[in-house]
Amino acid sequence: xxxxxxxxxxxxxxxxxxxxxxxxxxxxxxxxxxxxxxxxxxxxxxxxxxxxxxxxxxxxxxxxxxxxxxxxxxxxxxxxxxxxxxxxxxxxxxxxxxxxxxxxxxxxxxxxxxxxxxxxxxxxxxxxxxxxxxxxxxxxxxxxxxxxxxxxxxxxxxxxxxxxxxxxxxxxxxxxxxxxxxxxxxxxxxxxxxxxxxxxxxxxxxxxxxxxxxxxxxxxxxxxxxxxxxxxxxxxxxxxxxxxxxxxxxxxxxxxxxxxxxxxxxxxxxxxxxxxxxxxxxxxxxxxxxxxxxxxxxxxxxxxxxxxxxxxxxxxxxxxxxxxxxxxxxxxxxxxxxxxxxxxxxxxxxxxxxxxxxxxxxxxxxxxxxxxxxxxxxxxxxxxxxxxxxxxxxxxxxxxxxxxxxxxxxxxxxxxxxxxxxxxxxxxxxxxxxxxxxxxxxxxxxxxxxxxxxxxxxxxxxxxxxxxxxx
Ligand code: FCB
Numbered sequence: 001x002x003x004x005x006x007x008x009x010x011x012x013x014x015x016x017x018x019x020x021x022x023x024x025x026x027x028x029x030x031x032x033x034x035x036x037x038x039x040x041x042x043x044x045x046x047x048x049x050x051x052x053x054x055x056x057x058x059x060x061x062x063x064x065x066x067x068x069x070x071x072x073x074x075x076x077x078x079x080x081x082x083x084x085x086x087x088x089x090x091x092x093x094x095x096x097x098x099x100x101x102x103x104x105x106x107x108x109x110x111x112x113x114x115x116x117x118x119x120x121x122x123x124x125x126x127x128x129x130x131x132x133x134x135x136x137x138x139x140x141x142x143x144x145x146x147x148x149x150x151x152x153x154x155x156x157x158x159x160x161x162x163x164x165x166x167x168x169x170x171x172x173x174x175x176x177x178x179x180x181x182x183x184x185x186x187x188x189x190x191x192x193x194x195x196x197x198x199x200x201x202x203x204x205x206x207x208x209x210x211x212x213x214x215x216x217x218x219x220x221x222x223x224x225x226x227x228x229x230x231x232x233x234x235x236x237x238x239x240x241x242x243x244x245x246x247x248x249x250x251x252x253x254x255x256x257x258x259x260x261x262x263x264x265x266x267x268x269x270x271x272x273x274x275x276x277x278x279x280x281x282x283x284x285x286x287x288x289x290x291x292x293x294x295x296x297x298x299x300x301x302x303x304x305x306x307x308x309x310x311x312x313x314x315x316x317x318x319x320x321x322x323x324x325x326x327x328x329x330x331x332x333x334x335x336x337x338x339x340x341x342x343x344x345x346x347x348x349x350x351x352x353x354x355x356x357x358x359x360x361x362x363x364x365x366x367x368x369x370x371x372x373x374x375x376x377x378x379x380x381x382x383x384x385x386x387x388x389x390x391x392x393x394x395x396x397x398x399x400x401x402x403x404x405x406x407x408x409x410x411x412x413x414x415x416x417x418x419x420x421x422x423x424x425x426x427x428x429x430x431x432x433x434x435x436x437x438x439x440x441x442x443x444x445x446x447x448x449x450x451x452x453x454x455x456x457x458x459x460x461x462x463x464x465x466x467x468x469x470x471x
Contacts, residue, residue: 013469014409021124021420022465023085024078024442025377027131027176029061030429032091034068038106041097043133044144048203059435065427066450068110073452075117077443078426081454082462085124087376087422088114089131089176092157099135099142100153108164115168126374126422127165128173128244129158129227132181132203139204145182145216145223146208155226162235172235173244173314173376174227178220178274180246186216202432211294217273218296224278225305232308244314244376245275249360251320251353253336262333263324267363270321279368281307286331312419313368314376317360317404320353345380345400347438354403361411361418372419378404379424381431381438384455392444392455401460405470423461427452 029045049060067074078086092099094107111127118125134144142149154175162172181202184190188207189197208216224243231241250266252259268276272287281303288295322335343352361373380400384392401423412418428441436447442458445451463471 023422024426025087025422027089028091031065031067033063039104041093042136044203056435082465089128093135099138151223154223158227159230159234166235166239228308240311242310242312246316248321262326312372316377320356358407377424
């Protein structure tokens with residue numbers, strides 16, 4: 001007698017829609033290295049990383065993954081683990097070492113070669129124009145994002161890159177995570193739902209007063225709008241673009257219409273100075289009221305620029321920002337504190353709550369309309385080590401991915417137009433202030449030898465991409 005099979009008679013696992021894009025992501029300063037090569041100018045992250053005491057163990061991005069020299073090997077590795085798309089960022093200081101003025105031909109050449117390599121490997125390139133590495137000159141001469149000059153220079157740079165690459169790159173993300181580089185870089189602290197303040201600094205490491213901070217926020221979204229216009233004006237016909245923002249996502253504590261409505265309203269307000277103004281062309285009344293005299297100075301024309309029509313909305317989703325319940329006050333909603341025992345991944349900021357990857361695209365559509373959505377980042381940091389047999393068994397990353405993608409699959413099954421998913425990250429890399437210690441990659445990197453080892457999660461990703469399903 002044959003033993004009963006453990007296999008179901010048919011594979012009934014829910015699939016993602018036809019053509020769903022399975023991608024991997026990285027950013028320039030986190031992997032490239034070669035900071036002094038081929039005419040690259042310094043960025044605020046070079047300065048920050050070289051400031052004693054800023055980065056764990058004094059790490060810097062000087063060499064990082066040496067991707068600038070190893071990009072061919074890295075593309076081949078991505079192909080071998082089944083990536084159909086790759087989201088990388090372009091280093092502004094490689095293209096314009098002084099922020100504006102004369103472009104550096106060797107800078108654009110590097111990305112041109114990378115794009116050719118990707119296309120030859122059948123991997124679709126998705127380029128991000130700003131992933132935090134502002135040319136240092138823009139900071140020194142103009143005061144960086146405190147000045148509208150930086151927004152204008154960004155528009156110029158975006159137009160130039162579109163002109164040079166959009167014959168082969170069809171998708172551009174303007175700016176990565178407005179909230180992160182603005183608030184962490186210019187405010188100096190973060191406040192959790194319980195009201196606890198933690199000091200966190202990113203480059204350029206400023207502590208601005210609220211009025212100045214709101215102006216930086218405004219300049220950043222204005223830069224996005226100017227970039228969208230420049231890409232339309234100078235890119236090839238059909239070039240598509242949009243932002244890549246780490247949406248603050250309010251998750252309904254219970255899936256009932258009342259909780260869902262409360263969380264939706266909360267999500268709109270929590271994103272007032274970024275996604276909401278970019279997609280609605282206005283600051284919410286509650287935002288302006290709360291800011292009072294500290295509200296940013298702006299014109300109607302700027303608001304129209306900020307809300308220049310985009311082709312898609314990219315969202316980075318790592319965790320729920322808050323759980324929401326309805327309330328009887330004017331606001332109609334209230335954030336509840338995370339229980340002390342609520343689990344996190346390795347980074348304490350990474351509260352576990354896979355359902356955020358369902359609610360984020362659902363609210364993007366219900367609040368701002370039926371536009372294409374990309375999950376531009378999702379992933380987790382874990383404590384990976386090479387086991388004696390040479391493998392990396394990142395079971396917790398697989399657990400995280402399976403749960404998150406199941407939540408995303410619920411969204412696509414309900415018809416929410418999510419077109420693709422970029423796992424952060426293709427490789428372990430320079431995780432900002434955490435240095436190389438916090439590993440987010442599906443490929444392990446030994447930073448002494450630059451040896452790359454695909455982790456078990458890379459095999460998981462390959463299988464999921466091949467079957468277009470959660471596996
Ligand atoms: C995001 C950043 C990305 C990476 C991940 C872990 O906030 O965009 O560069 O650091 O977090």
